[in-house]
Amino acid sequence: MRLGGRLAGAIEVLDDIETRRRPVADALKDWGLSHRFAGSGDRAAIGNIVYDALRMKLSHPWLMGEDSAAALGYGVLLRQWGYTPDSLVAALDGDRYAPQAPAAVADGSLAGRDLAEAPLHVQADIPEWVVAAFQARFGDNWLAEAQALATRATLDLRVNTLKASRDKVLKALDETGAEAADLAQNGIRIPAGEGPARLPNVTASINFEKGWFEVQDEGSQIVADLVEAKAGEQLLDFCAGGGGKSLALAAAMANKGQIHAYDTDRKRLAPIIERLRRAGTHNVQAHERLADLEPFKDKLDKVIVDAPCTGTGTWRRRPDTKWRLNERNLEERIKQQTEALSGAAAYVRPGGDLLYITCSVLPDENEAQVASFCADNPEFSVASSADAVARLFGASADRFRLDAAGTVGLSPALTGTDGFFFARLRRAG
Ligand SMILES: C[S@@+](CC[C@H](N)C(=O)[O-])C[C@H]1O[C@@H](n2cnc3c(N)ncnc32)[C@H](O)[C@@H]1O
Numbered sequence: 453m454r455l456g457g458r459l460a461g462a463i464e465v466l467d468d469i470e471t472r473r474r475p476v477a478d479a480l481k482d483w484g485l486s487h488r489f490a491g492s493g494d495r496a497a498i499g500n501i502v503y504d505a506l507r508m509k510l511s512h513p514w515l516m517g518e519d520s521a522a523a524l525g526y527g528v529l530l531r532q533w534g535y536t537p538d539s540l541v542a543a544l545d546g547d548r549y550a551p552q553a554p555a556a557v558a559d560g561s562l563a564g565r566d567l568a569e570a571p572l573h574v575q576a577d578i579p580e581w582v583v584a585a586f587q588a589r590f591g592d593n594w595l596a597e598a599q600a601l602a603t604r605a606t607l608d609l610r611v612n613t614l615k616a617s618r619d620k621v622l623k624a625l626d627e628t629g630a631e632a633a634d635l636a637q638n639g640i641r642i643p644a645g646e647g648p649a650r651l652p653n654v655t656a657s658i659n660f661e662k663g664w665f666e667v668q669d670e671g672s673q674i675v676a677d678l679v680e681a682k683a684g685e686q687l688l689d690f691c692a693g694g695g696g697k698s699l700a701l702a703a704a705m706a707n708k709g710q711i712h713a714y715d716t717d718r719k720r721l722a723p724i725i726e727r728l729r730r731a732g733t734h735n736v737q738a739h740e741r742l743a744d745l746e747p748f749k750d751k752l753d754k755v756i757v758d759a760p761c762t763g764t765g766t767w768r769r770r771p772d773t774k775w776r777l778n779e780r781n782l783e784e785r786i787k788q789q790t791e792a793l794s795g796a797a798a799y800v801r802p803g804g805d806l807l808y809i810t811c812s813v814l815p816d817e818n819e820a821q822v823a824s825f826c827a828d829n830p831e832f833s834v835a836s837s838a839d840a841v842a843r844l845f846g847a848s849a850d851r852f853r854l855d856a857a858g859t860v861g862l863s864p865a866l867t868g869t870d871g872f873f874f875a876r877l878r879r880a881g
Pocket residue numbers: 690691692693694695696697698714715716717720758759760761788791792795
């Protein structure tokens with residue numbers, strides 16, 4: 453397929469998502485099934501246009517002066533893929549599948565529009581009701597932070613030090629453009645690629661099956677590093693999900709000591725068994741029932757709450773969730789976080805730590821949640837992570853956001869990672 457056909461396909465999918473409220477992955481899959489002539493490169497290019505469009509779902513239509521799927525598709529090519537109006541006309545010339553251009557492209561009036569005149573949430577490409585929270589969290593830099601969340605994310609891997617070194621994995625992936633990550637000590641980064649470029653399918657490789665690495669955002673690796681899990685410690689990963697943090701912590705502990713992995717959702721937890729096997733991890737025990745944790749009350753050195761959250765920090769990877777988020781979801785998540793924190797606190801030994809993590813940048817889920825937990829549980833107080841950040845990240849420590857109490861914030865604009873929050877809450881000894 454040429455560019456025009458790919459653009460038309462993406463516009464069809466965007467239309468389907470909008471008019472039938474369809475999940476992106478389903479809409480893309482259905483398009484592929486009903487257009488079997490399209491090759492894998494075509495499908496990848498169409499997927500890229502669709503995801504890029506969803507990242508900038510407000511600013512493209514504003515600049516085009518029309519709220520249509522075509523405005524989104526053309527917006528992607530002109531504002532994200534590096535085409536100029538002239539080079540785009542040339543690329544689509546004679547292509548009978550090329551969709552009709554929005555009027556502002558056809559008559560050239562697009563050139564006279566300036567995004568700086570758009571409402572702030574449109575410039576930021578975030579829902580209007582979230583602006584106040586971004587301003588509270590990022591101050592003067594909020595717009596740049598929001599715009600960084602509207603860019604493509606890199607593909608990040610964590611080297612499993614139980615099985616391989618970073619150099620060994622880098623060598624094995626040398627055709628992918630992989631490089632050592634800037635911050636995470638065992639991180640590897642593969643560039644996001646531009647335009648129609650496909651990310652390499654690294655999980656289809658033998659080395660992935662051998663357990664040499666896991667796919668994990670560098671921010672998620674960094675918060676796991678900040679736990680500073682030590683060989684021999686007794687840990688609980690209370691919101692273990694599929695085990696991303698448990699696997700990283702187990703490797704940091706060199707398979708020594710014990711990690712108990714628990715999650716209320718058995719279906720989310722189940723894949724951990726296969727992941728642990730592949731990684732050669734022997735010190736993680738998965739628990740399906742809360743009652744299994746009874747013997748560990750007041751006993752554990754560290755309890756990790758990687759809490760359910762709105763995921764605002766992951767908007768680069770899942771731009772569709774940006775537009776589904778509403779105030780009711782936020783309230784529900786806050787309630788779940790409060791429950792998870794108070795449930796998990798019971799297992800921390802005196803003098804031990806409760807580590808609170810979210811992949812959100814909203815203060816209500818982070819700083820405010822920590823403040824209200826400490827007010828309700830006066831045995832706990834924030835222990836600063838400033839020293840840990842300096843110890844682990846040395847000269848790069850100034851890229852982290854540390855608040856006065858010593859909680860840590862990561863974000864695409866600051867650390868080049870997903871947005872994360874990390875707080876160490878110490879139980880009095
Ligand atoms: C952000 S996800 C965890 C991701 C996981 N730690 C990882 O690194 O792959 C949050 C998890 O918390 C679980 N959860 C929600 N409420 C909970 C509670 N009260 N107790 C335990 N787990 C809970 C959810 O089922 C979900 O799997």
